[in-house]
Amino acid sequence: MEKLIIIGSGPAGHAAAIYAWRADLKPLMFEGFYAAGVAAGGQLTTTTDVENYPWYVSIGGIELMEKMREQSLHCGARIETKTVDKVDFSTRPFKVFVGDEVHEAQSVIVSTGATAKRMGVPGEEKFWQKGISACAVCDGALPIFRDQPIVVVGGGDVACEEALHMTKFGSRVTMLVRRDEMRASKAMQERVKNNQKITIMWHTELVEALGEDTLQQVKIVNNQTQEESMIEAKGLFYAIGHTPNTAFLENQVELDASGYIKTQPGTTKTSVEGVFAAGDVQDHVYRQAVTSAGTGCMAALDAERWLGEQE
């Protein structure tokens, strides 16, 4: 029987592991084996330079995740490179199913993150993080985008926000919107439409990403006329949403309409007592490495307090 099982191995999971160890909870972490199609360590492993994690002026995404893992191991956390298939939170101890194994735990921290949706167009793989990104707030300030033409795909609030964010860095920003209207709030649409650096292309879809070492152009199509054209783009930002990695929970904790785990604001408590959630799996607003790490720490402290109350 474990005191604490941590599911997920991004910044939230590893911050939880460090604090859980310090609270003598001897955590067991399932870091996943290409869970949700991403390597252990999560979304940061798909990033090249991280310049906004306090306090590394610049560090590679994979290198940062290696440091996290190393510190968790140094702390005594046990890490298994396996993916959790399902859970049973209906009775305590909780059950965590991993292949043929069943692990029991007094408490669980879910920090399985979210995965940015991709388009799957030709060139996407090649130019991922070489011009293509799913997070303008994370990557927008990189030098390669300064005074360069930028393309943002999407028509929701996040797409508008990313487009507005990129007007601070790019020479101009083109938004590709599939329909003749946006899902974004009226206020956000107004801000985008009133910004002289932003051009909205309606009925327009991405077809291909092109370039040499880095992205140079995108091919687009008008989905009414089927007319294709090329536009210059040193940056291509996907803002078509994220998928929170909560399918394995089978609705045993309360989720919001988009599938994110609901937590009591200001805490990491879920709808199930003894189950805590940290990181992007419960946050579609901030979604940064350091905010995830902060909630990971909170989850470990919340778990420690809760376990203490059960004694």
Place this chain on the structure above:
Amino acid sequence: MEKLIIIGSGPAGHAAAIYAWRADLKPLMFEGFYAAGVAAGGQLTTTTDVENYPWYVSIGGIELMEKMREQSLHCGARIETKTVDKVDFSTRPFKVFVGDEVHEAQSVIVSTGATAKRMGVPGEEKFWQKGISACAVCDGALPIFRDQPIVVVGGGDVACEEALHMTKFGSRVTMLVRRDEMRASKAMQERVKNNQKITIMWHTELVEALGEDTLQQVKIVNNQTQEESMIEAKGLFYAIGHTPNTAFLENQVELDASGYIKTQPGTTKTSVEGVFAAGDVQDHVYRQAVTSAGTGCMAALDAERWLGEQE
């Protein structure tokens, strides 16, 4: 006119500076000049080894704060080593008063932290962080406390929590309680009283901290009989509360009963639109470097969004 002024220079302030720079808000930070009696950088500068900041396996408190400052400067933040005396949030732009200077800002992040209360007994200065600490969650797992006698001063919930936390590491824990009752909740009192590793000494006050290179003993007094005695203590934890550094705000943002800034849970928004709060100045629950940094990041993103809405 500044877009953003950041008041305070702990993890929250510097994380805010990094993210604010990346949002092109060109932040101006007042890091303070021994504000609230603590050096710029805040409470971490009074700590020796930090082993729970992700992802440094071990780093000195002062060294960590130097790295924070370095990254903020690298990002282009302007840092002034001056203490903010007062603010005027009644009209926009907000005014920030620093000696004879008045600075105007469209938005403000308050991250002035909190200061642990001290007893002021002989030996306290000498053994601070050499056995004496104000945070068991931060320092309790250090090797010097393993299987050693521990003393905790205080009778509130935090004192009980610190005592219980230290039972995981120390050989025994003695709580010094000034009166014949505790302020702590019934449930916490029960947990402390039922823990065989904890001894509660009622009507007892700390008189002096003694030792050689590190703390070895504390002198205590029974405040009814005036009888003094010595007890072994390799660790001495103060849990007599913190003072949030909010006096200079003169109640212009809503505070809770203990003087902490109230924020909308899950955000850093204060009662004044355009004024955001991050770090320990608004958090008396988690109070860790990484949770502070997380809320600092949130504050910068909240400020960016809010400023965008005002355009």
